Amino acid sequence: MRNFRSQRDGARERSRYYLAGILAGLAYLIGAELIWLPAPLKSGRGMEWIEWIDYLYYGLAVVPLCWVAGSIDRGLWNGTTPVVPRLIRVALAAISLASAGIIVFAVEKLELQLFGIVACAVLVFADLLVSEVLRKRRFPWRNSALLASTLAVLALTAWPTSYNVTYPGMTLNLNRYAEVEGGAAGGVIDGVLVFDRPAVLADRLYAAFFPQYVFQPIPENEPPLSETYAQVVAMKSDANRVAAAIAMEKAGLGEGAVPDGVRIVAIVKGSPADGTLQAGDIIDALDGRPVSRVEDLITTMETAVKAGDEVRVSVRRGAAKEEINVRAAASEDTPDRAVLGVSVQTEVKLDTPRIVSYNDYMAHVGGPSHGAMLTLALIDQLTPGGVTKGLRIAGTGTIEADGSVGMVGGIPQKAYAVSRTDANVFFVPRAGEEAAKAAAPGLNIVAVEHIDDVLQWLESQ
Numbered sequence: 001m002r003n004f005r006s007q008r009d010g011a012r013e014r015s016r017y018y019l020a021g022i023l024a025g026l027a028y029l030i031g032a033e034l035i036w037l038p039a040p041l042k043s044g045r046g047m048e049w050i051e052w053i054d055y056l057y058y059g060l061a062v063v064p065l066c067w068v069a070g071s072i073d074r075g076l077w078n079g080t081t082p083v084v085p086r087l088i089r090v091a092l093a094a095i096s097l098a099s100a101g102i103i104v105f106a107v108e109k110l111e112l113q114l115f116g117i118v119a120c121a122v123l124v125f126a127d128l129l130v131s132e133v134l135r136k137r138r139f140p141w142r143n144s145a146l147l148a149s150t151l152a153v154l155a156l157t158a159w160p161t162s163y164n165v166t167y168p169g170m171t172l173n174l175n176r177y178a179e180v181e182g183g184a185a186g187g188v189i190d191g192v193l194v195f196d197r198p199a200v201l202a203d204r205l206y207a208a209f210f211p212q213y214v215f216q217p218i219p220e221n222e223p224p225l226s227e228t229y230a231q232v233v234a235m236k237s238d239a240n241r242v243a244a245a246i247a248m249e250k251a252g253l254g255e256g257a258v259p260d261g262v263r264i265v266a267i268v269k270g271s272p273a274d275g276t277l278q279a280g281d282i283i284d285a286l287d288g289r290p291v292s293r294v295e296d297l298i299t300t301m302e303t304a305v306k307a308g309d310e311v312r313v314s315v316r317r318g319a320a321k322e323e324i325n326v327r328a329a330a331s332e333d334t335p336d337r338a339v340l341g342v343s344v345q346t347e348v349k350l351d352t353p354r355i356v357s358y359n360d361y362m363a364h365v366g367g368p369s370h371g372a373m374l375t376l377a378l379i380d381q382l383t384p385g386g387v388t389k390g391l392r393i394a395g396t397g398t399i400e401a402d403g404s405v406g407m408v409g410g411i412p413q414k415a416y417a418v419s420r421t422d423a424n425v426f427f428v429p430r431a432g433e434e435a436a437k438a439a440a441p442g443l444n445i446v447a448v449e450h451i452d453d454v455l456q457w458l459e460s461q
Contacts, residue, residue: 017070018124022150025063025117029157033202035363036195037210039170040420046188050170050363057362060113061103064096067120071096074127085131092123107362125150156205160198163215166410167206168417169193171394172364174377178240180247181354186386189377190394191370192417193363194410198225212416212439232366239371240358243399245350246451247378254351257401259293261316263347271341272329277313282347284321285314293346301328305338313340348401369408371399372427375451389461394418395427395454403451407431412439419443427454 039049071089075081081089099116102109125147132140171192175185199215207213223231242257249256261282267273283291286300305311307330315322328338356378364370373395380386396414398406408414411432418426419440426445428436433447448454 015070015074015128017066017073018128019146021063021066021070022121022124022146024066025121026150026153026157028060028063029154030202033157033200034206036168036170036417039168039417040422046173046176048171048173048176048190050172050193050361051176053363054361057107058104061100063117064099064103064120067096067124068093068100070124071127074131082134085127085134088123088127088130092120092127095123096120121150156202157200159200161200162218163199164196164218165199165203165207166194166196166214166216166413167203167210168212168413168420169195169410170363170417171421171423172361172370174370174374175380176359177361177364177370178244178356178358178374178377180244180356180378180381183354183378183381185377186380186383187388187390188392189373189380189388190392190418190421190423191373192394192396192414193367193369194413194417196410212413214413229365234366235368236364236366236370239368239399240356240374241350241352242348242401243371243374244352244356244378246399246401246403247375247382248352248354250375250379250451250455251382253382254353257348257350259346259401260349261347262291262294262297262344264342264344266343268341268343271339272326273341276324276326277315277340277342278317281315281317283313283315283344287312288314294344297344301338301340307331307335307338309338311340346401368398368406369396369410372397372405372448372451372454375399375403376454379451379455387455387458389458391424391458391461392422393425393427393458394421394423395425395448396432397427397429397448399451405429405448405450405453411435415440415443415445425457427457 035053042048071093074089076086076089076093095116099113099120102113102116106112125143128143128146129140132143169192171190174189174191175187198218203213245254245257248254261284264277264279264281264283266279267277283297285291286297287304289300289304291297291300305328307328310325310327313324313326315324326340328340331337331339376387376393376395380388396408396411398408400406407429411428412435415426415428415436416439419442424444426436426443427448428445430447430449433445436443436445446457448457
């Protein structure tokens with residue numbers, strides 16, 4: 001009896017590394033979903049919570065390393081261990097070491113990291129279950145209970161539902177995120193993020209305890225996550241470029257965002273342009289009349305082109321320049337107006353004479369909503385003494401090529417996130433003012449339509 005108890009207690013002792021890895025993995029999963037809660041924390045040197053996350057992430061390597069230690073401790077090299085458990089432990093140790101290496105040295109390989117962790121977890125439970133069966137010669141009740149408990153937690157925290165959830169995020173000091181050559185930050189200017197992702201069952205529980213959790217059914221035509229990820233990353237890059245150009249122009253450096261033709265973004269099927277012009281073409285002139293922006297194109301079509309006229313369209317197509325003849329047609333809505341059948345937007349050339357360096361934070365995946373405050377931060381760096389007047393600034397809104405501040409989503413969640421900080425003012429697009437005030441009634445909210453409105457308000461302080 002004493003020998004049996006010794007073996008049983010030894011088996012439990014040797015399972016502790018496995019259990020530690022399982023618990024650490026579940027803690028990281030739940031922590032990722034509640035990562036916004038500590039957001040008001042910042043260090044004495046101004047480091048905000050969003051920056052700490054980059055360092056905390058590497059702690060995830062503890063999970064597979066625990067499983068490596070467990071596979072060794074349970075008899076990886078012990079010649080008396082049965083063949084099947086030994087093979088499982090060898091595979092577990094190898095995959096766990098590889099997973100830890102990917103977490104530390106290949107941060108961008110998120111899918112590979114997830115695959116490695118899942119594969120290791122499967123091997124951990126395989127070892128526990130097989131070993132218990134071989135040792136006791138009966139059904140592995142104890143480790144089956146552990147497996148069931150783990151699966152139950154995973155079902156709550158990782159199984160996606162048919163809803164998306166939007167909830168508060170965290171602030172991002174844009175004077176630390178971006179640094180312009182020759183500039184110096186004058187104060188703190190925060191952008192603010194929200195999280196928007198497929199909801200899991202646990203989100204309903206979180207919503208019962210924390211405010212500003214909003215659920216919406218996932219649209220049937222919603223693109224896959226990989227495509228959405230690529231889009232938001234591209235939008236962040238575009239916002240950075242536009243913000244840099246406008247900020248430098250405000251500081252007397254460069255020409256800013258200069259209209260540079262009209263880009264065709266779509267062709268109406270069966271229209272005059274169908275089969276002649278292409279999406280991506282940039283129109284520079286119509287019948288020799290220069291076209292630098294959408295307004296120029298509209299004016300020329302209204303005043304110089306009639307339905308049935310053949311129009312010579314000068315376009316840039318890649319690196320080539322072409323002259324393409326298109327016969328205009330009458331608009332279906334307004335028969336006396338000539339149309340080509342294209343959807344267009346103004347192409348801009350961005351003049352940024354100084355280099356801007358960016359810090360990529362793991363929690364700042366993408367999107368354009370930081371554009372207005374990034375513009376302000378770069379202006380702050382390029383203005384002797386800065387522009388903040390000693391105030392802690394926060395805000396949200398896109399930045400357009402003409403300097404206007406555009407509307408963004410998640411205004412209530414962003415207002416609530418900012419209200420948890422010591423911000424003195426929160427700038428929002430005019431259309432989001434009421435939603436921001438309803439979500440954070442005690443916050444000093446200032447509605448703006450243009451970056452100049454922000455600068456004028458700060459000057460008045």
